[in-house]
Amino acid sequence: MSELNPRTTHYEFMGPPGAFAVTFGVPFLTFGLSLACSEASGGCPNSWWDIPPNLIKAVSSLDWWFSLFDLQAFVLYLAWYAFCVVSWAILPGAWVEGSLMRNGQKKLYKINAFSTLLLVLGITGGTLWSKGPAIFTVIYDRWIGLVTASVIMSFAQAFYVYAMSFQPGKLLALGGNSGNFIYDFYIGRELNPSVGSFDIKCFNELRPGLILWAIINFAMACEQYTRLGAVTDSMILINAFQFFYVADALYNEPSVLTTMDITTDGFGFMLAIGDLAWVPFIYSLQARYLAFHPVELGPVFTSLVLALNVTGYYIFRVANAEKDDFRNGRNPKNLTFMVTARGTKLLTSGWWGRSRHPNYLGDLLMSVAWSLTTGFSTPITYFYPVYFLVLLIHRQLRDDENCYKKYGADWEKYKALVPWRIIPYVY
Template sequence: MAKDAHEGEVTTTITATTHLTLPAHPTPLTYAELNPRSSPSEFFGPIGTLAVTIFTPAITWALWFTCNETTGCPPSTRAGWQAVAENILDWPSSAGKWWDWKAAGVLMAFYLYLVICWAVLPGDKVQGNLLRDGTKKTYTMNGFYTLLLTLGLTSGILLQPGGIELFTYLYDNWVPLVSASIALATVQSVWVYAWSFFSGELLALGGNSGVFVYDFFMGRPLNPTLPFLPSLDLKTFNEVRPGIIGWALLNISCACEQYLRHGKLSDSMILVLAFEGWYCFDSLWNESAILNQMDITTDGLGFMLAFGNLTWVPFVFGLQARYLAFHPVYLGPAASAGIALLTLVGMYIFKVSNSEKNDFRHGKNPKNLSFMETQRGTKLLTSGWWGVSRHPNYLGDWIIALGWCLPTGFETPIPYFYVLYFVVLLVHRQIRDDEACKAKYGKDWDKYCEIVPWRIIPYVY
């Protein structure tokens, strides 16, 4: 209170501070408003998703039956193809048996082991992106420690007498392990689809069409959990742990097989182990980066992601090591150095472009890169690697994939299936990314595309 002596008046000043906590939505949305019906348009709709659901497991099996030591890779004679047809229901070795309960038990024990590691190992608690209902999920990021523990246990087995022979079990039971992984992916997909009708959980915007075959494939629930383990997000858990760690173990098993047969590892096998092993290592070291990927932010958990992570990644991505196990290729110093250099170029592009994006996303711009403002109040990079291509990380991925396949030589195209598949995958993902950005940024995206016209490969595509 202050008094003015000249006027004889008293002036009182009152300061009030009020803190308000506003809800995520001023008017709470209903379940139907949070989870609107989607259009079954991806993968050419229900017919396309049904075809992919049927043919991707068939391709995984076919990659073994058409590329193995018994009949060739692929069979080069009519007699070879006839041998495939005659043996397919009763393969002469355990590697080609359609089903084996012990192999199924091994795979389930491995998955349970990974869940236990997730539950007991230390790790950072990281929040995911803001969800439509105004909440954020918290994830335990201890996948890297799980990998280290797994590799430590594996080393202990390999160093024991007979350990190398023991570890060829994975190579020797390839098809029954594939079948077990497909069964697990199918059961998991059926469960999360059915449970999503009772759990009241948030649904994926792209998997709620009401058409079973489409929603089953695309994934109806966005972040499904188990009733008895509600803190375990199955989709995020599957994304890098079972597939990536399983891939590394399968490659090691293939290397053991080659070593037992030939008494040494070929330079081609060493390159495959080194580069694919580094990819596995890096994926789990940067595990939290998956929280910004479309698989986590947008897609639901359905057969597409369950099968992709539990079967396709470990058993298809590791095709090069399996081929080299029974057909070693000796490159020599010059070819080895050339392949290594190409792969390192791809890794450089992939790492640096992702680093530029992640820095910029977190409010950092150490390279002083140029950008454009959007009407949404966000910014889009227009220089650095993101000024060269709208998806430079995909370009790096392509080069890396080629570097993984080149060590297998040129006697057969089958080990190159991975890089060809990756071209199709990333072009499809690029189209989905661009459609999402067009819906998000509108005319600003058109302006951005004029500044950065190349989708993936500069001056080509």
């Protein structure tokens, strides 16, 4: 095992100080955006510089600190997570092999995330029919308590998997075995922490956070409806865009098994807080804003935003389909490729000939379309595409570094054939 789990000698995120800063910075930013851009604080600020005064005003109140923990919200969140686990266990699903690991083994993953979504839709529809939209406004009313619950769950899981990673026979992530507690806790020490056949990392990647994101958006539409007696075109768009994005990810669940998160990164606080808190409570920022600040886009602007989102989705889906076909030994478009000294084939035409990460380009276009649904009254609702651009550039740099270590001189040859990183002719 010592040969399979060499000591990590290269730090990312500026090492332990950076890991410490992000560990506390992400929860702080999650609470900060929730507090600064809220109905209670007077709405979303007109500039980023207005956020600090709003935060200072909030944290200076003792009542605010007591309001962070909401027992009902905490129980509600735990019930939601438990529901997702039970759904994974009882709903039928195929068992699919993951990528070959360096110990010569392949893990089996149960594929039934889309079935879980369908079950949630059925329960949601039945509840809406029998109880009306007002019952879903509990998510808007207990927002901060739910955020707190997700952060607590993130810390609890990160501590648990870190402690369990010291059991004999564990396969560790190559990047998470530095021996520094702060860094390894954040990055993730064990590659695939599991309880029996239940893989914690893969489960969190697609289920509790992504599906909750769609539920939150729907709850924000219900909140708007209870106030206005109608739902605006902008709220319909953001729900449709993001629900389709979530449903697409869950329907194509096997695709996640070849991503860096699953094949390379360990499961630590970085992925825990991202999956459980950041995704559902930051990605739903636009819908939450529209719940208390309704925006009517009109037919012309609606058409433009719709066209941008469809374009982004087309690029995202077609590019991923090309990659998945090629990795599974299919090449229906007769795309060109180069063969490395390792025997690996790298695509050099199609969308993967236009840039090394064309799926990121599609993701970025969709993120801009989502923010455009909120109009131009505040820059805060445009936080997501700005953050997402930084995230994708960082992921691209990590991927380039890993590929250079893997392919050496062949990677330089590939970069000469496909010079653009994400956006063709721009970056």
